Structure formats: C-alpha cells, structure tokens
Amino acid sequence: MEKILIVEDDNDINQLLSKILKKQGYDTTSAYSGTEARLCLSMGHYDLIIMDLMLPGISGEELLTHIRQISTVPVIVLTAKTALDDKVHLLKAGADDYMTKPFARDEILARAEAQLRRYKTYSAVTVQETVFQYKDLIIDGEARSAVIGQIPLHLTIYEFEILQLLVKNPSRVFSKNAIYQEVWHGNYLGEDNTINVHISNIRSKIGKICGDEEYIKTVWGIGFKMA
Template sequence: MYKEHILVVEDDVDINNLITKTLKNREFQITQAFSGSEASLQLSICEFDIILLDLMLPGIIGEELIKQIRTIKEIPIIVISAKTSLQDKIKVLNLGADDYITKPFESEEIIARVNSQLRRYRKFDMQLNKNKDYKFKELTLDEESRQVKVKNIDLELTAHEFDILCILLKNPNKVYSREALYESVWKNGYYGEDNSVNVHVSNIRKKIKEISLDEEYIKTVWGIGFKLNNKNL
C-alpha cells in the first residue's frame, strides 16, 4: 500500500529519476513530470499530497506554476533548484512555495523536508475541516458525522460512496480521474481495469435522483473522469 501521492516536476531526467527512486524507497506514490506544461496537466486530472518543483522548466516555468497552483488549492510545494541567491529564494517563497532546497542535495534531506511539510499540512487540514459541512445545490455533507442530506432528506450511502462524494464536494471545480478517485478511496494502486469507481458513482447518482429528479449532481468528463455538475463553471 502506498503512502502519499507526490508530483515530481524536474526536466533533468537523471535528477527526476533519482528523486523518484528515493521517495519510492520510502513507499510514496510518485508521478513524474518533465515540464511545467506536463505538471499542469497532471494537476488537472490527479490529486496530489505534495509537489517537488524545479524552477527552470520547459513550457511553464516553476514560478508561473506556483502562481497557478495557489489560485486553486493549498498543497505543500517544495522547490528544488540550482538558483542559490537569497533573492530567488525570497521570490518563490513569497509566491507561495513552502520550502526551498538548493542543488546539489542529499537524498535524506529530501525525505526529511517532505515528511516535515506533510506533517504541517495534516495539522492544517484537521483544523480547517473540523466540523465542516459541504454544500452543493440541495445536497449537504457533514464529514465528521458522515451524514448526507438532499433536500433535507437523509441519503443512505456506503462507506466508499460517501468517500467519493466527499472528495468531489471538497473541490467542486476539479475533474477527478478514475485513477485518482480509486487511489484516494481504496488506498492502493489502480491498474486500469477495475470498474469500481464507475459502479459507485452510478449508485450515488441513482440514490440522489430518487430524491432530486430535476438535478444532475455528478458530471462525467469523457476520457478523464468525474466532477460536480456546476453549469456556471
């Protein structure tokens, strides 16, 4: 079983592979990106727990990627760069990066910084989400009590159905791939043949429709996955 999902963004193949190998040895799940554009695409279709980011990238440069990420989500960003000046460090930290590692680096430093940021964000999420309700159209979800209502009528969901709906509600503008949903809910690897996500989403839709006939809550994004059906976005 994998631990957190990390996006490694580095155009140097050898360095990217070194960081990836180091983190995989600690049982982290890794997705590699070799340009800013590829990283932006991965962020649009998958959910990550932390990002390791080079600055001098083809396509979208690291600084611009940090700006993009900070407009849509709070996620730990650790910059790993050959830029060593104080001005460069201050600039990216002010843009929204959480930490800065200069090249060359030691593998153990990468592990220590990753673990430190994950601990900090876990505490932040616990405080932020404590007793938090999520609302979309006529549906409300209480994460702590695991209770869902549509038009103030209780919606009976299985544990996995609740978890999928909760993920979608937390990020209503985001498209989630089937792979990302499977790995987040079932906590293990997705091999492309499991139909569990489709079945559970279909069940959620049916249960909601029994109460709210005139609204579609979950939209299929063909070729990618699912998102909330917000027609204004």
C-alpha cells in the first residue's frame, strides 16, 4: 500500500484529501505545518507528498528544499498562485507537479496516480548502491564490511544492519520503532532496551578507533541519526 504524506494547514482540506485518497486504498498521514511534516519525514518513508505552500512553522518553500536534499520522493504542490512564473518557479525548486486551488477530486487522484506510477518505475530500474561513506566510515552492503580508514569495524549482524541504515540516510532521524521495523521487521516494544544496547555497542567500537569523534547522535525524544 502506497504511503502519502498530506501537508496542509487547513483542517477541512487536509481531511478531504485524506478521505479521497484513503477511499482509493492509499495509506495517508496528515501534517498541519512545515515543522510537523519535517518530523514525519524524519521518522518514516513516503511514496508521495501532497503539500500546500502557505504553511505555518517551516514554509512550503523551505520544506520543498529540505525534501529535495534528502529524497527523490515525488511532490505535488497545492497553490493558489496561477501566474506562469510562479508555476515555473515551483518546478525549478523541485516540485514534480502542481495543482491550483480549488481542485477537482478526479484530477488530484489522476495526478497522484501518475506520480506514483513514475516513482515505481524509477525505483524499479535504479541500480541499488551498496557502498556508502560517512566521514571516514565506509559501509559495503554487498561485502557486509565496515571500515574506518583502513581499520575494520567488527560488528554483529544487527549492529551492521543498524549502522548501514543510519549511514544510508544520514539526514534522517530514526525512531526506535523505525529501526526495529527495518532491522528486525517487527514492532518495537517500548520497554525493550535492545536498540539502546546495540547503538551503545556500535559507538563503543567506533570510539576505539576514532576516540571522541561523534558518529551517531541521539535526538532526544525522537531517536538516532548520524552526527
């Protein structure tokens, strides 16, 4: 089931979009500000983003710039602006499509389906990169190896999976639940200390090579990301 993030501060429009898309079988998440949308993006993956430009907190333009720094997910912008220059600016800024308000139900569905179809095709033909680097750390997913400089980092299976997940997405904050779902393919139990122990072990092993240089950062109340 495709996941769609709806970013719209008008509650009625947000709920209308959610209702229309859910009726077609999509899984939707609603955000009502640019700040809330950025938090959603740091904690999960989406196949499409439908967003307004006039947002409280982080502006729509700032949010669009942030999205393009971390992802190739398709973005449809909702705008009240009708001038050609405004539309051209949106596309140059990273939007994949735009719709002017008010919008028709059938058109929003058609545009959403078109973007999802293109994204699936693009994802299917993209060659999967297996080697990732962060600072002096190099992770090779195919060889299942991690080195810092020329020094091997000896990790357990789960430690490797966690570190590879973080290095592949260095700007994203992963909640414990997100890490658990990606690595263990299950739901995280809040009282389980598994994630903390593995993160601590990874930090300890990196610290023996790099000293006090920080590689993994704790984002209090949310989760972990590369420093």
